[in-house]
Amino acid sequence: EVQLVESGGGFVQPGGSLRLSCVGSGLTSNTPWMSWVRQAPGEGLEWVALLNVAEGHIYYADSVKGRFTISRDISKNTLYLQMNNLRVEDTATYYCATDRGSLWGRGTTVTVSS
Amino acid sequence: DIVMTQSPLSLSVTLGQPASISCRSSQSLVFSDGDTYLNWFQQRPGQSPRRLIHQVSNRDSGVPDRFSGSGSGTDFTLKISRVEAEDVGVYYCLHTVQWPWTFGQGTKVEIK
Numbered sequence: 001e002v003q004l005v006e007s008g009g010g011f012v013q014p015g016g017s018l019r020l021s022c023v024g025s026g027l028t029s030n031t032p033w034m035s036w037v038r039q040a041p042g043e044g045l046e047w048v049a050l051l052n053v054a055e056g057h058i059y060y061a062d063s064v065k066g067r068f069t070i071s072r073d074i075s076k077n078t079l080y081l082q083m084n085n086l087r088v089e090d091t092a093t094y095y096c097a098t099d100r101g102s103l104w105g106r107g108t109t110v111t112v113s114s
Numbered sequence: 115d116i117v118m119t120q121s122p123l124s125l126s127v128t129l130g131q132p133a134s135i136s137c138r139s140s141q142s143l144v145f146s147d148g149d150t151y152l153n154w155f156q157q158r159p160g161q162s163p164r165r166l167i168h169q170v171s172n173r174d175s176g177v178p179d180r181f182s183g184s185g186s187g188t189d190f191t192l193k194i195s196r197v198e199a200e201d202v203g204v205y206y207c208l209h210t211v212q213w214p215w216t217f218g219q220g221t222k223v224e225i226k
Contacts, residue, residue: 104162
């Protein structure tokens with residue numbers, strides 16, 4: 001059974017950077033879609049980045065386009081989210097998820113504040 | 115972008131009674147392959163979201179059969195036949211028919 005474990009969250013000042021990781025035990029190259037989804041404190045869910053390995057497509061929400069980069073290292077069973085030029089409004093719990101949300105990790109918290 | 119609108123936003127239900135949540139999309143969720151990409155998620159307090167239903171009416175593994183999904187085109191419903199205490203939480207619909215995938219605002223379910 002695949003499990004997803006996120007890490008890399010923390011406290012950062014506006015304009016700073018963080019790299020989130022998601023290790024998926026049992027993930028293989030046959031897991032075609034991997035994503036990052038975030039949830040601001042007390043708010044709803046926002047799908048921020050999608051990596052479609054099968055088709056080689058990457059998609060970003062407008063709110064993070066040009067600042068966030070999703071990538072994957074199959075040899076390490078790991079999904080990444082490089083977050084640059086962070087803003088206060090990026091403060092959220094970040095979850096990784098497979099496919100169309102069939103499996104989620106427990107999340108990692110990012111706080112952007114001066 | 116497709117806008118997903120849920121109603122009600124809050125629901126107070128007596129244990130053992132049914133509950134129903136509506137989700138409407140601003141455009142059809144039918145993909146070119148003929149499938150309809152509408153999903154339902156449950157988020158219990160302090161937990162990650164969990165998918166309950168995919169493609170309108172298909173229950174995910176381990177989801178109790180008191181949960182059911184229905185609908186077509188732009189109009190969808192999640193029903194809980196008999197609410198139990200463990201069903202407390204927020205329920206979201208999500209479309210995955212085109213990018214960006216978008217969620218509804220969420221419906222908070224509590225026990226009366």
